[in-house]
Amino acid sequence: MFYFLMTISYDGTDFCGWVKQKNKKTIQGELESAISKVAPNSLFKLVGASKTDSGVHALDQKVWVELNFNPNIEGFLKAINKTLPIGIKILAMESIPKSYRVRNCKYKIYKYSISFNNLDILTNRFSCYIQKNHFDFNKLKEALNIFIGQHNFINFSGLTYLESQTINPIRKVDDINVLMNDNLIEVFFKAKGFIRYQIRMIMGASIAHALNKVSLKDIIDTLNMKKNKLPYKAEACGLMLLKIKNNK
Template sequence: MRNILLTIEYDGTNFCGWQRQPDKRSVQGEIEKALSIVCGAPVSINGTSRTDAGVHALGQRANFRGEFGIPTDRIGIAVNNILAGGLNSIGSVGDVQIVKVEEKKEDFHARFDAKGKKYVYKILNSQEKDIFGRNYYYQINKPLDVEAMKDAAKYIIGTHDFKCFQAAGGEEKATTVRTIFDLKIFNQLADNRKQEIELQIKGDGFLYNMVRIITGTLVDVGLGKRTPLSVKAAIDSKDRQKSGHTAPPQGLYLYEVYYDLEELNKF
């Protein structure tokens, strides 16, 4: 029995999300259909993160088990050809593709063996809207105070009960305590009217919509709607009503999944 680990990237714009759903186009469903053709038998994959509709990924991970003849190094090529429409031509690419294929031990599980994840959230802070960026950024037309956002971010790093950053409707968790190892905010000024802001957050796990609520809370700080210290108060309160709004899915990217604690702890 072979156990294959996939590293996957996708543009989440035209998907209902990662998870397979009846009569809806999902990332999991598209990959499973292609793998079933390539392997000559039904394939079910175990994904690490159940990203929502509109969320993108550069480093989603999923594994599957089975007995099939295709060599490991040919799986990605064959699947990507199908995902791109079977065009089999230079330059053709779909909105989901396999970027790496590895063979793992039989007891390996992509989700349960993960030690942590890194997400990136992208913001376009500009007075003018960018039609071509609408699916890939949170576009904010009022000036953001990035230094205030950085001050607020310091209160999020560490081990806390992050219940205030959890949205209703997700899978019930045994605990809402998580460790955020790092939260960095970078900004690049294009001109006096436009800047790109990127949040990079690394943790041992995330609650439902946690990154999007953290982002929305920091945006509220940047807009002057709340103080940096209010973020600490929100965490201490464990009350969702004390934190900020939920940022839209379009700016969120699952960047990397870690299976090595040393890699996870690198800053």
Template sequence: MKRYYNLELSYDGQNYFGWQKQKDFETVQGTLEATIKEMIGSNFIKSIGSSRTDTGVHALANICFLQLPTEYTPQALMDNLNNNLPKDIRVTRCERTYKQFKVIYFAKKKSYFYLFKNLPQEIDSDYFTNITTPLDINKMKEAAKSFEGLHNFSNFCYKASPNSEKNKEIFTCKIIENQDILTGHNREGSYALIVEGSGFLKQMIRIIMGTLFNIGMGKVEIKDIEEAFSTTDFRKTGFITPGGGLYLKEIEFIRDPFKGHSVNS
């Protein structure tokens, strides 16, 4: 009898080539599945992540749908996983669910933040990005508002599938100053780009951040963002910033993945 669970996962992305499993690279999903297969002695498992974070990107709360051939109580499954997974991947919540729970399509809002600093010395970090060139933060704040609303983000993504939906709604896009959102790894005092939206294209937030960096350095104007929205012809306004500064904060669903569901024998 198949059993179904929803997991909430936090992970440090620096050692992984993103969420989605790949044949020749270590990923979060691949590590999770390999750990479970060894733990239960079976290959008959299935996992689906709500957000497919990119290489080096971190998560505070990614949600994963899990199908197992073995019965566990949610607490026992969480404890067993945390005892066997690498320390940079943690299960923070676990609950039974049902076969039809669509962990991708039931997501209604995803929240991310990107940490950066603006210090004159070179700093290499897997947890934030430092821009040594002086930035006009106030101008960046103004420009960030341009991304709010429903727009065609064709010019703010990387090699999106031709059939993918390019129109995305951004509910919040703002920069907050000198925030200690996370401590450790010298992250204290970072600026943070906060982005909340209905969904995101490949590397979209990192290109938005790169665009705002260019705005802050005077290389791009706010009108260039508006022009990039108004055409599907290629318009380069930003660059792809390093993945280490990006964090998936949380995902909100139209159906609560941790409400709890009865499992029929």
């Protein structure tokens, strides 16, 4: 068998996330379909570094690939990219040792984008639209700062308490940076890994605080598990996997 690392990007709007699902369009499913068409008699296996959710985008998704043949990489990539739907593209492919572990990441960086202009057709698939009236940028930053560091994120995730017995909800967020430029806010999250809906629920609560819908104390108490989960989850369209730094 031969082993490779792919770097792929995608507009997640029209797809039901990374993980292959029956009767649904997913990134993994479309990639496997394209490989099957290009090399119909091949055996292969794919593992994504990050299981992005439905509607979430990626600029730097990493994919571990096992093939039962050694392709001409340049020709292979050209053929697959021609076969893939327009919203998915493979940027690079390189040979790796069998021992390579694609999910063993040093860190991942995600970006969440908020737009105050829903008429910009070049960006509205990649940002969450919010009306600027009554939005307090400083309150957004105030709320986001709460989540930096190591916490039990069970109340800011899609995990059930039963799932948390096998999936560790304790994660460390290394950094959260917030930038504002005209009608666009970009929030950058850096961590070794995230759990399901973690960033979207953090953003949902922080946006709610910026709109005076929830107090800072309520967010803190929810994070410390003194309250139940808050009813806020930011839209998937604003979230993008920006960078994965792997251990080699």
